[in-house]
Amino acid sequence: MxxxxxxxxxxxxxxxxxxxxxxxxxxxxxxFDYKIRMLRNNVGIFTERGGTIGFLLSPEGTLVIDAQFEDTAPHLIAEVQKRNTAPIKFLLNTHHHGDHTSGNIAFKGIAEHVVAHQNSLINQKNVAEKANKVDKQLYPDQTFDKDLKLKLGKEKITGYYFGPGHTNGDAIYHFEDANIMHVGDLMFNKRHPFVDRSAGANMRSWIGDLERLQKKGGKDTIYIFGHSLNEGEETGSAEDLKKFADYLDKVLQFAETEFKKGVSKEDFIKNTSIPGVTEWSGQGIERPLTAAYEEISSK
Ligand SMILES: [Zn+2]
Ligand SMILES: [Zn+2]
Incomplete structure (x- = not known):
């Protein structure tokens, strides 16, 4: 019926x-199944498929952080152009992964500059060359190492790099006046993370990045997360970052204990839970387990 x-x-x-x-x-x-949510001071987020996109609309231009996929990026572009007639000045990438940069190509001839951490550009080139997808890329024309400073209208945007985490090229972008920080895939909210060791990821150092991120912000800071298990939880507070750092620490501790007991990697990654972890769930638990075991066993 x-x-x-x-x-x-x-x-x-x-x-x-x-x-x-x-x-x-x-x-x-x-x-299309996309959503736009304004946060404050004309900074908003766009979600469809892939990493959360952040954007700033100002009379002097639009700035976009991350681009998802080639077929979803045009939806974001159309929406920001509906809301702001000023040109798209900057596209910033948090890191090279396809769910954040495949959509760069949709900004070709539209965004004046594409910016990323220097390691993100190297990783993007490596992956594209291996996958024979060089013609599908729009590479950054500006890169930075330690930090980046941009200004658009009244908003100051600072980029930070704290060292290896989810990859070796994770940039953080801070809208200083709005007090909003896009932390990319340094944060998987209640969802088991990807840990890209092939691109220099390191879980111990990732925990340190998360601690620095909590200190950079304050009580009022809104953090934009790369991924979230639950719809509507793509943003949060320093408290959420702390919970994720605790999660990563528990995964590493678990790997260390089991490795010392002589448990093989093959057996270790069959685990379906992590001692002490209750709030992180969904698919993909084998990803952090594998990375943690490799990190511990290669010490
Ligand atoms: Zn991602
Ligand atoms: Zn990623």
Missing amino acids: HRRSFLYHTGLFTGASLLFQKSALATMLNP
């Missing part, structure tokens, strides 16, 4: 049907 006729026949008419009509209307108005 069709949902609609089921609703009519069971007499759940008002509430449920109204809800159904509302979601049907939403699908009609927005055939």
